[in-house]
Amino acid sequence: CPSYFAWIENDLAPWKETGISQQNLQDARSKADFRVVIVNGTLYMERYNKCFETRDDFTLWGLLMLLKEYPGMVPDVDLMFNCGDWPLVFRAEHQPEKNGSWPPPPLFLYCTSRGDHYDIVFPDWSYWGWPEVNILPWSLEKGKIFSGAKKLDWSHRQPIAFWKGNYDMGPARADLVKCTANNTHNYNLVTYHQDWFAERERNFNNSDLSKQCQHRYKIYVQGGGWSVSFKYILACGSTVLQIEPMFQEFFARSLIPFVHFWPVDRDNICNSTKFAVDWGNAHPKEAAAIGECAKSFLDKDLSMDFVYQYMLQLLREYGKLLKFKPVPPPEAQRMTLESSLPGHELTLPRNGPRPRKVCTLANSISADMMLSKQREGYKRIKLQAT
Structure with a gap:
């Protein structure tokens, strides 16, 4: 069990x-x-x-x-x-x-x-x-993301951290976006704003989760409250950098830092993210294993x-x-x-x-x-x- x-x-x-x-x-x-x-x-x-x-x-x-x-x-x-x-x-x-x-x-x-x-x-x-964001039932969406993840091995993915979501939801996301706006520092991070209203008009052409497995590191950050996206981010097999969450869903409470995800300090997001990426690129075998362990958890324990x-x-x-x-x-x-x-x-x-x-x-x-x-x-x- x-x-x-x-x-x-x-x-x-x-x-x-x-x-x-x-x-x-x-x-x-x-x-x-x-x-x-x-x-x-x-x-x-x-x-x-x-x-x-x-x-x-x-x-x-x-x-x-x-x-x-x-x-x-x-x-x-x-x-x-x-x-x-x-x-x-x-x-x-x-x-x-x-x-x-x-x-x-x-x-x-x-x-x-x-x-x-x-x-x-x-x-x-x-x-x-x-359906409002074009996401299938979990068993189907998980399989779809798993298939997308297989197309690019962890070692061949971009060696930086990736996050895509609504910029306007919560202070932690605002602080994360500031890291990419700082031109004087390279925090090995890219962020993209997700406008769901515009995305619906484009028939969800830019929000296919199975096509978002191209980076070695993916970030999970909550908005104003709990965010449902954690399992979809974990499914890529990338090393997930989890900015310390305030809230947790039922399965997330059993995930262990440095085993299923890499924790990111909420009070020092930019430097903590850079530290994680630098460490992972210097220790690719260990970093890739974290992503694979999380993906295996979803496959075996979150059916x-x-x-x-x-x-x-x-x-x-x-x-x-x-x-x-x-x-x-x-x-x-x-x-x-x-x-x-x-x-x-x-x-x-x-x-x-x-x-x-x-x-x-x-x-x-x-x-x-x-x-x-x-x-x-x-x-x-x-x-x-x-």
Whole structure:
């Protein structure tokens, strides 16, 4: 079982002793965009707010696919879901010693912070497609990027760092772009602005991710909140330079600095990036191995089978905590694969046999140990790049 499964226990730990009551669930409603109730294998949805683009549609589609993949195995659950880019349940506001604020409201979300929030992390919508930016379901997009990466070996790629994205999202990106605007220093870095409105008009001619594997180093930097692009950047097999993130998705919490990616100091982006590139070009075998290790992780540990199994395990453990029997609310809409198709021609359920067994929760390395390794990596790079 992939090591990121260990985070399920960690995410649900706040409710281990108290369980989750109906009042706890209602406390999360003010932060939720929609509510999901699953009873006897049937999914019901009550919408509170329309999510950005089609995030809610594809998330619900993913849950419907889970019910089809594992018939009779998904427990009855009642949960609140937010589809934004920022975790919302602050640890500082919910402490065990403050009885009135404990336990925290159980809220499902696509990301969390590294220790400051209690949000329950769930796979994001893009695993089933992101048509607004012409991205296919993960299994197809991953294969497409893998094929593109094979066309140019790491050693033959441009020996500099590459980033393409929206310049106007967040201070870290603004600081990164300043590195390329400085004509007095060569930081071995190129950046390109991604204008999605213009790109749609050009039929996405310049945004094919499979054609962005031409540099030895690729940068992941978050915008104003969490950014969904990490897995696509890792898929090239380039050495990924990750500017220290504020937020993380479910699988990223198990990635280890200097094994799956090279950490970049958020407070010294230009010099830290240059240090990484210079080191990699001086140690090409070791740098290429980091990119290959990340690519192998995606291939073996982030298959759709494991994504579904993570969803299943999370809902199973969450369901055990409920202190009430889930019942569809009166205003809820019954969702089906036939009636809820989100408009993506390539999100149809797969054919073929289901996995013979469900993997068990990982116990080889704890969530706390993974978090500690990440913190140590960024602490180490601060010293090296100064």
